[in-house]
Amino acid sequence: MSKDVLINKIDVAYRELENLDYQYMVMKSILNNFNEKQLKIILKGTKMMVKAERLEEKTNVAMGQQ
Numbered sequence: 125m126s127k128d129v130l131i132n133k134i135d136v137a138y139r140e141l142e143n144l145d146y147q148y149m150v151m152k153s154i155l156n157n158f159n160e161k162q163l164k165i166i167l168k169g170t171k172m173m174v175k176a177e178r179l180e181e182k183t184n185v186a187m188g189q190q
Contacts, residue, residue, distance in 0.1 A: 134150075134154075138150050138151075
């Protein structure tokens with residue numbers, strides 16, 4: 125099984141978790157494989173995506189496409 129397929133399967137399973145403690149355990153086990161510098165880059169990228177998503181939502185609401 126390719127790495128991309130495994131990543132997708134983990135992503136799908138992760139999204140099915142409703143228990144936040146279980147979500148945290150999975151995310152922590154994944155992120156523990158990165159060093160501090162890499163984690164800072166991931167955090168920065170994630171924050172940028174959150175901002176872009178919020179801007180997109182505002183744009184859609186303004187255009188009546190919610």
